[in-house]
Amino acid sequence: MRDGDTTLGQRLRALRMERGYSQQELAGRAGVSVDLVSMLERDVRESMSWASMIKLARALDVDPGALAGKSPHLEPVPGAAVLTVRDTVINPGLLPGLHPDHDGEPATPADLWRLVEKAYGAYFAGEFGVLAADLPNLIGECRLLESSDPATAATPLAHAWQLAACLLVHTGRDDAAAIAAERAIHAGRNGDDPWRLATLYGTYSWVMLHQGRLEAAEKLAADTADGIEPSLSRTKPQQLTAWGGLILHAAVASGARGDRARAEEYLRVATAGATRADADRHDYWVSFGPSHVAVQTAHIMTALRRPDTALKASARIQRADLFPVQYGRHLLNVGRSLLEQRRTDEAIEATSRARDLSPEWFRHQGFARSLVSDLVARKARLTTPLRDLVQTIGHLS
Known part of the structure; x- marks a missing residue:
């Protein structure tokens, strides 16, 4: 699993040596076997479970993304730079009492919403370069309107910060993502929709998941869901979507x-809620319904190394219910589960379908790099489809 010129093993060894740990000491601190540490560092093994990744990252006092080797590089779209988005989030001009970065006539609310919708379209299509190029301007326009009309600007600004958080997670800047997610919540509190606000807490929970803060992520999502739990007698669809997404x-x-x-208990609760919806919904750019419960069931069972259960859940998914990157991430779970069953050629085919949905998105998925590495290890020679996958993630020596 390479990031530029480094493998996972090289990153792990460098971090271990920097902290002065022996392999035995690191294994003991992390609660993993010394054999795992040794095989990773020797590149005998090029992937590990997310749980092991988090344990090692904790022991080394780094974010999991530092080990996973998340790439900050985007497609060459004019104006696209992760650092520009980060600097927009961590900006001294946002300190209390300071004026927005630019003056001029504020955009109309309708114009702002068109920009927000375009940005979400780029995100769910995996066009991260386009999103990075557009986000600083979108945030600036929202803040300019906020200076004269805070109530009207609150909701589009909240979603602009939310998009920044999502992009920063995918490009390995989890701490900046947490700041952006918090800014989204503060902006959303000035709006008038408690269910929309709850979805922003869901984004914060998702950021913490990627930071390896799993218990805190679970508690935040569950507590927020409890606060908007639908009643049996009257529930609006948007409330059900927000609640279900948090569960x-x-x-x-x-x-x-x-x-x-515990995961299965949450899934049972979500399944019961999803039966109250005729089909999957997309409200506040959050998705919930029978297909999305099946997607997350497959995701969780893949992580728990239950491939039979994961693939059974996959059969319940309606492709039309998923945005492109949602379906792409699901196909990676399918690929991993097929590989666990030693159905390697089918796993390569599923992984290739995920890549074809958005090669740019694919390159930013640590899970994809890990999967491709294991596919390479399983095959005696690189077939054309597998070689194409390797070239996409930049793993070819």
Whole structure:
């Protein structure tokens, strides 16, 4: 699993040596076997479970992304730079009492919403370069309107910060993502929709998941869901979507901790809620319904190394219910589960379909790099489809 010129093993060894740990000491601190540490550092093994990744990252006092080797590099779109988005989030001009970065006539609310919708379209299509190029201007326009009309600007600004958080997670800047997610919540509190606000807490939970803060991520999602739990008598669809999305966040976090019983309990609750919807919905750019419960069931069971259960859940998914990157991430779970069953050629085919949805998105997925590495290890020679996958993630020596 390479990031530029370094493998996972090289990154692990460099961090271990920097802290002065022996392999035995690191294994003891992390609660993993010394054989795992040794095989990773020798590149005999090029991937590990997310749970092991988090344990090693904690022991080394780094974010999991530092080990996973998340790439900060985007497609060459004019104006696209992760650092520009980060600097927009961590900006001294946002300190109390300071004026927005630019003056001029504020955009109309309708114009702002068109920009927000375009940005979400780029995100769910995996066009991260386009999103990075557009986000600083979108945030600036929202802040300019906020200076004269805070109530009207609150909701589009909240979503602009939310998009920044999501992009920063995918490009390995989790701490900046947490700041952006917090800014989204503060902006959303000035709006008038408690269910929309709850979804922003869901984004914060998702950021914490990627930071390896699994218990905190689960608790935040579950507590927020409890605060907007639908009633049996009257529930608006948007409330059900917001609540269901949070329950699924909690399920994923508990599954990542290896707590299968707790994850399955959340999934049972989500399944019961999804039966109240005729089909999957997309409200506040959050998705919930029968297909998305099946997606997260497959995701959790893949992480728990239950490939039979994961693939069974996959059969319940309606492709039309998923945005491109949602379906792409699901196909990676399918690929991993097929590989666990030693159905290697089918796993390569599923992984290739995920890549074809958005090669740019694919390159930013640590899970994809890990999967491709294991596919390479399983095959005696590189077939054309597998070689194409290797070239996409930049793993070819």
